Amino acid sequence: MHITVNGENKEFDTSSLPITTLLEVAKVESPDMVSVQVNGKVIDRTLYADTLLRDNDEVDFLYFMGGGA
Amino acid sequence: MVKKMIDFTEEQLERYSRHILLADVGVEGQIRLSSARVLIIGAGGLGAPVALYLAAAGVGTIGIVDNDIVEVSNLQRQVCHFHNNIGKAKVESAREKMKAINPDITVIPLEKYLVADNIREIIRDYDFVVEGSDNFPTKFLVNDACVMESIPFSIGGILRFDGQAMTIVPGESACYRCAFRNPPPPDAVPSCSEAGVLGAIAGMLGTIQAAETLKFITGAGSLLTDTLLSFDAKNMDFHKVRLQRQDDCAICGKEPSIRTLVDYEQTTCGI
Amino acid sequence: MSTITTDASRDCRNVGCPMNMVYTKVELAKLSPGQVLEVILDDGPPINNVPKSVVLEGHAILEKSRCDDGTWRILIRCGKK
Numbered sequence: 001m002h003i004t005v006n007g008e009n010k011e012f013d014t015s016s017l018p019i020t021t022l023l024e025v026a027k028v029e030s031p032d033m034v035s036v037q038v039n040g041k042v043i044d045r046t047l048y049a050d051t052l053l054r055d056n057d058e059v060d061f062l063y064f065m066g067g068g069a
Numbered sequence: 070m071v072k073k074m075i076d077f078t079e080e081q082l083e084r085y086s087r088h089i090l091l092a093d094v095g096v097e098g099q100i101r102l103s104s105a106r107v108l109i110i111g112a113g114g115l116g117a118p119v120a121l122y123l124a125a126a127g128v129g130t131i132g133i134v135d136n137d138i139v140e141v142s143n144l145q146r147q148v149c150h151f152h153n154n155i156g157k158a159k160v161e162s163a164r165e166k167m168k169a170i171n172p173d174i175t176v177i178p179l180e181k182y183l184v185a186d187n188i189r190e191i192i193r194d195y196d197f198v199v200e201g202s203d204n205f206p207t208k209f210l211v212n213d214a215c216v217m218e219s220i221p222f223s224i225g226g227i228l229r230f231d232g233q234a235m236t237i238v239p240g241e242s243a244c245y246r247c248a249f250r251n252p253p254p255p256d257a258v259p260s261c262s263e264a265g266v267l268g269a270i271a272g273m274l275g276t277i278q279a280a281e282t283l284k285f286i287t288g289a290g291s292l293l294t295d296t297l298l299s300f301d302a303k304n305m306d307f308h309k310v311r312l313q314r315q316d317d318c319a320i321c322g323k324e325p326s327i328r329t330l331v332d333y334e335q336t337t338c339g340i
Numbered sequence: 341m342s343t344i345t346t347d348a349s350r351d352c353r354n355v356g357c358p359m360n361m362v363y364t365k366v367e368l369a370k371l372s373p374g375q376v377l378e379v380i381l382d383d384g385p386p387i388n389n390v391p392k393s394v395v396l397e398g399h400a401i402l403e404k405s406r407c408d409d410g411t412w413r414i415l416i417r418c419g420k421k
């Protein structure tokens with residue numbers, strides 16, 4: 001299946017993929033520091049394992065950045 | 070329409086000439102800037118360039134909140150504080166530089182911590198808020214308070230070589246909580262040793278926030294509303310993610326679950 | 341001389357670019373659409389630049405004439421606000 005991640009096209013040999021797996025595959029170092037948006041809907045962090053991505057989903061990783069000083 | 074309001078001195082016309090020349094700002098835009106009231110939260114890496122540029126731009130009244138004193142470790146990026154200000158209150162140090170650039174403006178230094186108990190009363194006096202704090206509890210507190218008070222604001226964050234900003238018009242565009250929901254778990258927030266920042270990154274993001282403020286006041290261009298702008302200065306990649314209001318947002322959604330402000334636990338050292 | 345009535349006037353002799361445009365914009369900001377502003381400009385860059393900029397901002401040049409002392413007189417009809 002085909003997923004867009006932060007504007008880039010990605011292909012996967014599966015028909016559904018939990019967000020937690022995508023975070024691993026995408027080598028996101030600190031999954032707790034990322035907010036995940038799927039097709040415009042921001043997913044609650046507690047639901048990453050239960051949320052399955054489908055063909056043609058558009059996923060955005062929004063990284064927490066707390067600095068400012 | 071603006072007849073009675075044009076009373077710029079010759080010096081002010083020269084000072085603001087590069088604004089007045091802009092078709093999207095003009096005399097009217099400069100008048101709006103002169104009568105605007107902006108609150109800057111944090112007189113640090115982001116707040117410093119914001120303070121200097123808003124002062125230079127002639128924003129009539131600028132409040133600046135911070136409870137820290139200037140330390141030598143600040144000087145690598147907090148460009149409104151100088152070596153001879155070490156030990157001085159940051160808001161006082163910032164005020165001196167802002168007035169030195171532009172004596173016409175009024176600066177209101179607020180040497181205090183922003184907390185759930187005082188924030189709404191403080192921000193209520195302003196047309197626009199610039200969030201430039203160094204921690205998630207404050208960022209979420211500012212978001213929630215500005216949504217409750219319907220005050221538009223810019224929120225930013227920096228880390229290492231990266232920066233991000235979004236502009237929020239409560240009731241119209243996605244808020245910080247629409248994008249991030251809740252503060253990250255305290256143990257996931259980068260520790261001090263992982264949390265350096267290239268000094269100029271603070272300037273890059275602070276000037277983006279200052280530009281958003283000036284655009285909001287003058288009505289020029291389109292804002293970073295419903296948009297998270299991020300950059301990675303290592304490669305100078307800029308990226309925009311489109312956001313939308315979330316119906317289930319805890320503060321600006323259809324049935325907000327947050328009715329009163331709370332202070333989240335402060336974590337780690339300031340970045 | 342033209343027969344157009346002017347509503348305001350600004351002498352920008354000896355005023356260089358871009359301050360001449362700043363003063364012109366200040367005067368235009370005081371007028372309503374349709375009113376006419378007279379501006380006196382120096383020869384050279386001022387007369388080459390100011391009328392163009394004024395048009396770009398949505399106003400109209402009604403007249404441009406050379407004065408006896410070599411400066412220029414332009415009449416601007418205030419356009420959009």
